[in-house]
Amino acid sequence: MAEPAPVLRAATDPRWFAAAVEHWQELLIDHANCEKKAASTALALMFAYPEDVEAAQRLSRLAREELRHFELVQQKLQELGVPQRRLSPSRYAEGLRRAARRQEPERRLDLLLIGALIEARSHERFMGLIPRLPAQIGEFYASLVAAEARHVGLYLRLAARAGYAAPEIEGRLTELASIEAELATSPDEQFRFHSGTPGS
Amino acid sequence: MAEPAPVLRAATDPRWFAAAVEHWQELLIDHANCEKKAASTALALMFAYPEDVEAAQRLSRLAREELRHFELVQQKLQELGVPQRRLSPSRYAEGLRRAARRQEPERRLDLLLIGALIEARSHERFMGLIPRLPAQIGEFYASLVAAEARHVGLYLRLAARAGYAAPEIEGRLTELASIEAELATSPDEQFRFHSGTPGS
Numbered sequence: 009m010a011e012p013a014p015v016l017r018a019a020t021d022p023r024w025f026a027a028a029v030e031h032w033q034e035l036l037i038d039h040a041n042c043e044k045k046a047a048s049t050a051l052a053l054m055f056a057y058p059e060d061v062e063a064a065q066r067l068s069r070l071a072r073e074e075l076r077h078f079e080l081v082q083q084k085l086q087e088l089g090v091p092q093r094r095l096s097p098s099r100y101a102e103g104l105r106r107a108a109r110r111q112e113p114e115r116r117l118d119l120l121l122i123g124a125l126i127e128a129r130s131h132e133r134f135m136g137l138i139p140r141l142p143a144q145i146g147e148f149y150a151s152l153v154a155a156e157a158r159h160v161g162l163y164l165r166l167a168a169r170a171g172y173a174a175p176e177i178e179g180r181l182t183e184l185a186s187i188e189a190e191l192a193t194s195p196d197e198q199f200r201f202h203s204g205t206p207g208s
Numbered sequence: 209m210a211e212p213a214p215v216l217r218a219a220t221d222p223r224w225f226a227a228a229v230e231h232w233q234e235l236l237i238d239h240a241n242c243e244k245k246a247a248s249t250a251l252a253l254m255f256a257y258p259e260d261v262e263a264a265q266r267l268s269r270l271a272r273e274e275l276r277h278f279e280l281v282q283q284k285l286q287e288l289g290v291p292q293r294r295l296s297p298s299r300y301a302e303g304l305r306r307a308a309r310r311q312e313p314e315r316r317l318d319l320l321l322i323g324a325l326i327e328a329r330s331h332e333r334f335m336g337l338i339p340r341l342p343a344q345i346g347e348f349y350a351s352l353v354a355a356e357a358r359h360v361g362l363y364l365r366l367a368a369r370a371g372y373a374a375p376e377i378e379g380r381l382t383e384l385a386s387i388e389a390e391l392a393t394s395p396d397e398q399f400r401f402h403s404g405t406p407g408s
Contacts, residue, residue, distance in 0.1 A: 041258075047271070048251050054244060061282055061292050068279050071247070072272045079268050082261055092261050 015128045015160065015181060018189035021205040025136050031199050032141060033090045036081060038201045041095060042130070043078035047071040053119060063166050070159060077152055084148055098200035101126070103191045107184060117172050121181050124163035125188045129202060131156035215328045215360065215381060218389035221405040225336050231399050232341060233290045236281060238401045241295060242330070243278035247271040253319060263366050270359060277352055284348055298400035301326070303391045307384060317372050321381050324363035325388045329402060331356035 028035050050071040054064045085092065104126070108118035134153040138146045167177050196204030228235050250271040254264045285292065304326070308318035334353040338346045367377050396404030 044251070044254060044268075048248075048255070051244070051248050051251065055248070058241075058294060059292055061286065065279055065282060068244075068275045072275050075268045075272050075275075079265055082265060086261065092259055094258060 015124060015164075015185055016132060016189065016192075017182075017185040018193045020129075020133055020136060021193055023206050024133075024203070025140055027199050027206040028133075028137060029140050032145060034095065034199060035137075035201060036085055036088075036090060036145070037093065038095050038098070040078055040081040040085065041097070042201050043074045043081060045097075045101065046126070047074040047078065049123065050074065053123075056119075057116060060170065063169065066162060066166065070162060073155055077155065080148075080152070084145070088144070095200070096198075098198055098203045099196065100191050100200070100202035100204075104184070104188060107187045113170075113172075116170060117167055117177065117180060118184065120163050120167040120170070121177070121184050122188075124160050124167075124181070125185060126202070127156050127159040127163060129188065129192055131160065133201070215325060215364075215385055216332060216389065216392075217382075217385040218393045220329075220333055220336060221393055223406050224333075224403070225340055227399050227406040228333075228337060229340050232345060234295065234399055235337075235401060236285055236288075236290060236345070237293065238295050238298070240278055240281040240285065241297065242401050243274045243281060245297075245301065246326070247274040247278065249323065250274065253323075256319075257316060260370065263369065266362060266366065270362060273355055277355070280348075280352070284345070288344070295400070296398075298398055298403045299396065300391050300400070300402035300404075304384070304388060307387045313370075313372075316370060317367055317377065317380060318384065320363050320367040320370070321377070321384050322388075324360050324367075324381070325385060326402070327356050327359040327363060329388065329392055331360065333401065 050067040054067050054071075057063060082092075104122045108122060109115050131153060134149050134156060138150050138153065140146070141149065164177075168174070192202065192204060194204045195207065199206060250267040254267050254271075257263060282292075304322045308322060309315050331353060334349050334356060338350050338353065340346070341349065364377075368374070392402065392404060394404045395407065399406060
């Protein structure tokens with residue numbers, strides 16, 4: 009299993025992992041939402057840039073994989089007897105979307121790099137969750153984690169293939185990674201799959 | 209291969225099929241768009257009604273199948289050397305969406321029935337296209353058509369499972385099918401997978 013490119017600028021605080029173990033039901037419900045949202049984000053890129061046939065093929069396969077994971081998380085919730093309920097989204101995805109520049113071609117680069125960062129954070133949290141959660145959930149997460157690492161690479165390759173120069177990609181990735189790190193590690197009153205450090 | 213429930217109120221005019229044979233490149237490009245749109249519509253239903261876990265599972269599988277078809281149509285376009293280009297959408301899907309009632313629980317019923325009607329129309333056109341198109345495309349369409357028939361039944365079952373009474377479903381399906389028939393068969397200057405009868 010390949011490690012993702014080291015794109016994250018800050019590690020998840022151990023207090024987040026402690027909260028995740030305690031609130032594993034919310035974790036799983038929000039995780040299902042994240043898989044659904046990841047599929048929807050990939051589809052949005054396919055609609056926005058239809059001329060790039062190769063990118064659309066890869067994003068379509070990625071969306072199918074996210075949807076398959078969504079189905080598996082929902083099955084796991086049913087197996088574990090966790091009732092489905094609506095959870096408001098965390099500040100994370102919205103905070104990242106707000107950081108994306110509005111004009112093209114900058115916007116496309118930002119959306120791809122944000123995709124890479126979200127997948128990298130998901131991978132990092134999965135890796136930390138696997139040994140901490142009860143075996144039944146930890147093993148389930150172990151079966152999903154390779155995909156997250158693969159998706160980091162996919163989004164970064166799509167950025168390179170779309171014609172952005174390597175220094176531009178690197179520079180912008182560093183900027184967006186700082187915003188991502190702030191969202192993922194600064195104090196956050198809400199607990200979610202991508203929330204910040206619990207408590208104040 | 210099961211026939212879909214006879215939900216359509218008017219047959220596609222032979223002039224549409226003649227135009228499809230002539231404009232097979234536009235047909236395929238727009239068909240790829242329709243598969244992508246069908247996946248996106250299923251996802252929208254998953255986001256709108258997350259409490260219905262069973263419906264979400266079925267819609268997620270449906271969305272994966274539509275995405276897989278999208279990939280296959282794009283591959284076919286590449287094999288046949290058809291350059292990708294942007295096509296404006298037809299009046300069809302937007303016309304149907306406008307017919308959906310705004311308030312719940314009526315809206316959900318309408319969205320499911322519109323889903324069934326679009327799949328039924330797609331199935332009807334595929335069946336008519338298979339013998340008319342060159343073998344290479346006709347055989348490809350023959351490999352996709354069973355899914356469309358299955359999806360008609362899926363959307364109708366989701367409506368029944370969501371608790372709407374049979375007479376309510378039947379009555380509203382008849383109303384929406386009239387609107388669908390008008391969009392699919394009245395004169396249309398634009399040629400698309402779901403356009404009306406060509407010419408005036």
